[in-house]
Amino acid sequence: DGGITQSPKYLFRKEGQNVTLSCEQNLNHDAMYWYRQDPGQGLRLIYYSQIVNDFQKGDIAEGYSVSREKKESFPLTVTSAQKNPTAFYLCASSSWDRGLNTEAFFGQGTRLTVV
């Protein structure tokens, strides 16, 4: 089945730790995105990547890092510099065959909690 797989579903982080969230897609999509969602809030863009080995900061990139070494994979690292990391993290991807008129599809999300 084609889709976007995020892992783990739940993640607990201790203060001062870096953690990495996985996002893999087998849809052959060019673009991938990371969003953060806090309770009762919309989605805020952390990073996005249009092609391999290239990515851009979104609105709330501070304390996060990403890599795009393969088309299928776009892992997100939440560093210790992110002061309030507890949130629901969503990875999405989209093709670019119709330019801007392409839909984005989401993985099932990773819920990160600082303990």
Place this chain on the structure above:
Amino acid sequence: QKEVEQNSGPLSVPEGAIASLNCTYSDRVSQSFFWYRQYSGKSPELIMSIYSNGDKEDGRFTAQLNKASQYVSLLIRDSQPSDSATYLCAVRSNSGYALNFGKGTSLLVTP
């Protein structure tokens, strides 16, 4: 800052009624518009996309776009309790690649 505004609700409608969800956006060069449904604790699911002024229908859902008024709406006909969820409006500008989301409208369909 490109703003996408939605009434947070909750919007409560009886089963079988029409639910009307509204969204306004600030970036005049916005080109693509999307509605996502999100159940509690789950990830967003794409319902509709619309790119041109006017109406677009898909089953019980109709998306309406008015670029001059910077307004996009979603109508849900014959609302069902299973439609109870948060509906997110998303907008893509022709100067960017990522989607900008509103905070969502909570819809409650009562039996």
